[in-house]
Amino acid sequence: EDQVTQSPEALRLQEGESSSLNCSYTVSGLRGLFWYRQDPGKGPEFLFTLYSAGEEKEKERLKATLTKKESFLHITAPKPEDSATYLCAVQGDAGNMLTFGGGTRLMVKP
Amino acid sequence: EADIYQTPRYLVIGTGKKITLECSQTMGHDKMYWYQQDPGMELHLIHYSYGVNSTEKGDLSSESTVSRIRTEHFPLTLESARPSHTSQYLCASSEWLNSEAFFGQGTRLTVV
Numbered sequence: 001e002d003q004v005t006q007s008p009e010a011l012r013l014q015e016g017e018s019s020s021l022n023c024s025y026t027v028s029g030l031r032g033l034f035w036y037r038q039d040p041g042k043g044p045e046f047l048f049t050l051y052s053a054g055e056e057k058e059k060e061r062l063k064a065t066l067t068k069k070e071s072f073l074h075i076t077a078p079k080p081e082d083s084a085t086y087l088c089a090v091q092g093d094a095g096n097m098l099t100f101g102g103g104t105r106l107m108v109k110p
Numbered sequence: 111e112a113d114i115y116q117t118p119r120y121l122v123i124g125t126g127k128k129i130t131l132e133c134s135q136t137m138g139h140d141k142m143y144w145y146q147q148d149p150g151m152e153l154h155l156i157h158y159s160y161g162v163n164s165t166e167k168g169d170l171s172s173e174s175t176v177s178r179i180r181t182e183h184f185p186l187t188l189e190s191a192r193p194s195h196t197s198q199y200l201c202a203s204s205e206w207l208n209s210e211a212f213f214g215q216g217t218r219l220t221v222v
Contacts (some may be wrong), residue, residue: 034210043116043200043213044153089152097168098211099144100153 029093
């Protein structure tokens with residue numbers, strides 16, 4: 001059974017204070033690892049897909065990296081508008097569906 | 111921006127009523143999904159569809175049912191709503207199974 005664990009559950013940062021969110025996973029044959037951003041009361045918004053260890057993707061202040069056991073979402077010089085819950089999900093060979101982690105709730109104070 | 115729409119956004123309804131949550135997408139995606147999410151909690155898959163006339167139950171047991179008569183439409187129905195059904199319901203679609211899923215804005219259901 002695929003499993004995804006995200007840490008920390010909540011993270012408070014000052015504006016400009018860079019940090020990283022962690023997504024640890026166990027999956028039989030990784031087909032893809034996905035990062036989403038979710039604002040309160042809304043559906044998740046797709047950010048990145050990573051397919052193999054060593055892969056990196058960037059978008060504005062966000063950079064996602066992947067190893068064989070975990071993924072990191074690095075946030076460089078965050079702004080208050082980056083405040084949201086960040087979700088990680090994996091898709092493995094055993095099942096066809098996404099398995100989501102519990103998310104990291106990020107709060108960036110001005 | 112993803113073209114997937116859910117209606118209604120908010121619904122408050124009495125116990126025992128029949129309800130249908132609507133989900134439509136204009137991207138021509140074959141794969142569609144329904145997730146349930148309680149506040150601050152994980153998303154749990156309750157139904158999915160590979161295409162027209164295909165529906166499957168997800169990991170989380172649900173008393174709801176779904177249908178897929180048209181590619182773009184994937185409604186979810188509760189025959190008799192109960193307070194335990196109170197939650198947020200999220201619809202999503204993807205081009206194929208290992209591609210990113212696009213989500214609707216969700217329907218927040220409250221059963222009183």
